[in-house]
Amino acid sequence: MATVEVEKKVLARNDLVAEKNREKWKAGGAFSINLISSPGAGKTTLLEKTLIALAGRVTVAVIEGDVATENDADRIRAVGVPAEAVVTGGACHLDASMTARAYSSLEKRLSSPPALLVIENVGNLVCPAAYDLGEDEKVVLLSVTEGEDKPLKYPAVFAAAQVCVVTKADLLPHLDFDFGKMTDSILSINPGIKIFTLSARTGEGMDAWVEYLAARAGGRAS
Amino acid sequence: MATVEVEKKVLARNDLVAEKNREKWKAGGAFSINLISSPGAGKTTLLEKTLIALAGRVTVAVIEGDVATENDADRIRAVGVPAEAVVTGGACHLDASMTARAYSSLEKRLSSPPALLVIENVGNLVCPAAYDLGEDEKVVLLSVTEGEDKPLKYPAVFAAAQVCVVTKADLLPHLDFDFGKMTDSILSINPGIKIFTLSARTGEGMDAWVEYLAARAGGRAS
Numbered sequence: 001m002a003t004v005e006v007e008k009k010v011l012a013r014n015d016l017v018a019e020k021n022r023e024k025w026k027a028g029g030a031f032s033i034n035l036i037s038s039p040g041a042g043k044t045t046l047l048e049k050t051l052i053a054l055a056g057r058v059t060v061a062v063i064e065g066d067v068a069t070e071n072d073a074d075r076i077r078a079v080g081v082p083a084e085a086v087v088t089g090g091a092c093h094l095d096a097s098m099t100a101r102a103y104s105s106l107e108k109r110l111s112s113p114p115a116l117l118v119i120e121n122v123g124n125l126v127c128p129a130a131y132d133l134g135e136d137e138k139v140v141l142l143s144v145t146e147g148e149d150k151p152l153k154y155p156a157v158f159a160a161a162q163v164c165v166v167t168k169a170d171l172l173p174h175l176d177f178d179f180g181k182m183t184d185s186i187l188s189i190n191p192g193i194k195i196f197t198l199s200a201r202t203g204e205g206m207d208a209w210v211e212y213l214a215a216r217a218g219g220r221a222s
Numbered sequence: 223m224a225t226v227e228v229e230k231k232v233l234a235r236n237d238l239v240a241e242k243n244r245e246k247w248k249a250g251g252a253f254s255i256n257l258i259s260s261p262g263a264g265k266t267t268l269l270e271k272t273l274i275a276l277a278g279r280v281t282v283a284v285i286e287g288d289v290a291t292e293n294d295a296d297r298i299r300a301v302g303v304p305a306e307a308v309v310t311g312g313a314c315h316l317d318a319s320m321t322a323r324a325y326s327s328l329e330k331r332l333s334s335p336p337a338l339l340v341i342e343n344v345g346n347l348v349c350p351a352a353y354d355l356g357e358d359e360k361v362v363l364l365s366v367t368e369g370e371d372k373p374l375k376y377p378a379v380f381a382a383a384q385v386c387v388v389t390k391a392d393l394l395p396h397l398d399f400d401f402g403k404m405t406d407s408i409l410s411i412n413p414g415i416k417i418f419t420l421s422a423r424t425g426e427g428m429d430a431w432v433e434y435l436a437a438r439a440g441g442r443a444s
Contacts, residue, residue, distance in 0.1 A: 006228050038260040038262060038347075038368075039375065039376060040365070040369050040372055066375055067375060067376055067377075067378070068374065068375055068376070069374055069375055071371060071375065090378060092314065123260070123348075123376070124314070124346060124347070124348050125260075125345065125346070126314035126344065126345075126349075127348075143262070143367065145390065146260075146261055146262025147262050150261050152293070153288055153290055153291050153345070154289055154290070155289075168367065170396075171396055174393055
């Protein structure tokens with residue numbers, strides 16, 4: 001019972017900081033997303049390819065959350081986009097305060113606020129769903145290799161997200177995967193969610209996702 | 223700071239209950255494992271195929287942890303093995319008390335203690351690593367689709383596990399996956415870990431894993 005009370009207080013405090021983040025990012029004109037998925041669903045690979053596609057059209061900055069290592073932030077910097085790493089040292093999700101501190105560091109290196117702020121959360125399909133970071137939209141990734149039953153087994157994040165990106169679509173011919181069942185499951189939890197299906201590896205389906213972000217961030221249509 | 227203190231107390235209390243579980247299971251002659259992985263790494267599919275291979279050789283009972291739904295427990299019961307579901311209702315890991323309660327329920331339906339007790343944790347590569355359930359060995363699953371960089375990014379569970387099962391090996395021809403890099407990463411974190419590579423779908427590599435469990439559980443060799 002004591003643990004539950006502490007958790008409620010932690011979440012209430014988090015929400016206050018998240019609201020400040022939201023106001024700050026909105027005032028700077030940024031559209032912000034919080035990328036959430038299991039480890040290995042392909043968040044960083046999708047982000048690399050997305051940033052390359054948006055280069056010269058939309059200014060982007062990235063906050064990279066990880067339990068350990070700055071490897072993901074290094075991958076983002078390698079495609080020429082400013083990235084700040086948050087190494088949680090064991091914690092299983094980002095919270096609004098960690099994100100605020102990371103944005104403050106990032107800000108010092110930017111000449112103006114980005115049009116698109118991407119926050120890549122720690123790889124975890126459970127805990128990040130409960131923590132508002134101040135983002136405009138939560139984007140949940142689900143790789144086809146994880147199986148079509150995952151939305152019903154991890155419903156909170158699918159209920160909270162505005163967008164679901166189904167990744168690794170190039171592997172579909174090699175899997176026993178019921179695409180219709182997965183879509184039905186997602187929509188039964190969240191009928192208003194927008195679903196993109198793509199392969200960052202082959203490029204299949206990437207255009208629709210990239211144009212969605214560009215439009216949201218106010219970039220010009222291609 | 224207050225949160226950290228509460229977390230320490232929670233873990234200390236958990237360890238006491240885990241020790242009682244361990245004593246009880248050992249007294250009953252069971253070998254127990256705690257299966258940990260990301261959502262969709264293939265824990266339940268591996269377990270189904272393992273139980274079929276062990277049928278008639280080793281008595282098994284299963285505790286199935288899930289955030290929502292009893293689907294996995296139903297899949298285990300369908301192969302004729304007693305299974306108790308623990309639906310955590312949002313919590314991101316099993317703890318020793320949940321596991322103790324589940325085992326008490328399970329026990330009532332068994333004529334004698336099982337030779338092998340399998341606890342399938344909630345799909346999460348972060349939080350379950352911190353909670354001892356009383357098991358003899360932690361078994362971490364890593365699917366090849368998750369990428370060879372995951373051990374260094376989620377080191378705690380690879381450090382805590384006695385066994386790593388690399389799953390979905392049938393998909394290797396369709397992936398850019400550096401097998402040597404993955405093995406090096408795992409062994410750099412935990413030089414003593416035992417690694418099995420297999421595909422539950424094709425059966426490739428299953429024998430070594432099944433014989434390992436049978437030997438640990440005191441079943442006769444095939």
